[in-house]
Amino acid sequence: MLKRLLLAGYKVTPQWKVGAYRIDMVVEGAGRRLAIECDGDKYHTAENLAEDMNRQAILERLGWRFARIRGSQFFRYPDQTMQLIFDKLTQMEIPPEGEQNASTIAVHGELKDRGSVEPWRFNEHGGRRTGPVGTL
DSSP: OHHHHHHHHOOOEEEEEEEEEEEEEEETTTTEEEEEEEETTTTSSGGGGGHHHHHHHHHHHHOOOOEEEEEEHHSSHHHHHHHHHHHHHHHHTOOOOSSSTTEEETTTTEEEEOOOOOOOOOOSSSSBOOOOOOOO
């Protein structure tokens, strides 16, 4: 997900710290921010859901806007899941800031080589591929 956002030109920061909390990814642009939480891995189990939702409610009261994506949803339907994120960014008027090199991703201030990245696919009208998966 991070690589696709970077390839699309968005400014993305993984593991954004807010007080005692960490947000999986934050996309910034035009003075706005979208917090993206990727659920379903070892840090976002069903047992942690109540705690995660409480943390999200606290951050929403501070003005944060969230998108939650299940890992299984992304791995089964990556294009459709990314379209949901791109639609949310468009709705929030968060534009891409230009081309990014997704083979190098800044993590905790350190550049790490992540290898090659599959480029984003476009439909016949020049837009990102779409498909119904759900809503954010």
